[in-house]
Amino acid sequence: xxxxxxxxxxxxxxxxxxxxxxxxxxxxxxxxxxxxxxxxxxxxxxxxxxxxxxxxxxxxxxxxxxxxxxxxxxxxxxxxxxxxxxxxxxxxxxxxxxxxxxxxxxxxxxxxxxxxxxxxxxxxxxxxxxxxxxxxxxxxxxxxxxxxxxxxxxxxxxxxxxxxxxxxxxxxxxxxxxxxxxxxxxxxxxxxxxxx
Numbered sequence: 001x002x003x004x005x006x007x008x009x010x011x012x013x014x015x016x017x018x019x020x021x022x023x024x025x026x027x028x029x030x031x032x033x034x035x036x037x038x039x040x041x042x043x044x045x046x047x048x049x050x051x052x053x054x055x056x057x058x059x060x061x062x063x064x065x066x067x068x069x070x071x072x073x074x075x076x077x078x079x080x081x082x083x084x085x086x087x088x089x090x091x092x093x094x095x096x097x098x099x100x101x102x103x104x105x106x107x108x109x110x111x112x113x114x115x116x117x118x119x120x121x122x123x124x125x126x127x128x129x130x131x132x133x134x135x136x137x138x139x140x141x142x143x144x145x146x147x148x149x150x151x152x153x154x155x156x157x158x159x160x161x162x163x164x165x166x167x168x169x170x171x172x173x174x175x176x177x178x179x180x181x182x183x184x185x186x187x188x189x190x191x192x193x194x195x196x
Contacts, residue, residue, distance in 0.1 A: 014161060015130075019153040025115070028135040028156050032164050036171040038100065038124035041131065044170050045102060045120065048073050048094075054166035057159055059087075069096040081155050086141055088112045100124070114138040131164055 016031040034041060044050055048071070051061035061075035071094040078087050091110035095103045100123060106116030115138040123130035135156075 017157060017161075019157050021153060024138050026135075026137045026139075026152060026156055028133070028160050030131075030133040030157075030160050030164060032131050032133075033125070034129050034131050034164060034168050035127075036129060036168055037127060038122050038129045040171045040174075041122055041129050041167055042100075042102075044167055044174075046071075046094075046096070048075070050170060051075060053170050055159065055163040057162070064091075070094070071096075079155065079159065081151055086112075088139075088141070090116065092116065108140070112140050114140040131167070133160060133164065135160065 014030065014032050016029075018027075018029045020027045044054065048061050048063045051058040057077050057079055059076050059078050062073065064072040064074055066072075072091070073094055074089075074091050076087060076089050078085060080086075089112050091107040092104045093107065095105075097103055100121055102120040102122070104116075104118040104120075106113045108114055108116075115136065117137075118133065118135045121130075121132040123132070137156075
């Protein structure tokens with residue numbers, strides 16, 4: 001079953017999405033315009049320690065090693081649907097590609113996924129950035145039949161949307177902190193100059 005939606009173009013809002021399940025693969029596509037520039041978004045995405053701030057479902061995230069444009073990362077997510085909760089551990093290789101692409105592939109034998117792949121595309125639009133996110137997951141854990149495909153797909157959409165909105169929130173907080181620090185520095189300089 002394919003679910004799709006088109007929304008009006010606005011910063012920080014969903015432009016288009018779909019979720020589907022095909023042969024045990026849960027597929028998610030999000031297309032959003034985010035109220036932040038390309039470099040700000042990339043900086044947050046590539047700072048793996050910030051993932052719990054971006055999406056509180058991620059309870060731990062860290063860089064294991066880096067080799068050029070490839071990063072081996074580890075993260076733990078805790079996802080709940082009704083009373084059923086699952087802690088999902090994932091080791092992945094994240095690769096920065098050209099033209100605003102960031103790809104991630106789960107290391108299946110070291111993850112709670114049989115298969116996991118994501119592809120981010122960041123399209124610079126000046127003050128805003130179009131963020132296109134595609135994910136393909138095959139869980140390697142038991143999902144109660146009561147939850148079913150429809151509910152799992154809704155949860156996947158909710159988490160994907162939360163992540164993209166979290167990017168915007170983290171960037172806004174970072175901007176506000178930088179502005180406050182700059183204001184404080186200016187105040188201290190002015191105070192120092194007036195005392196001379």
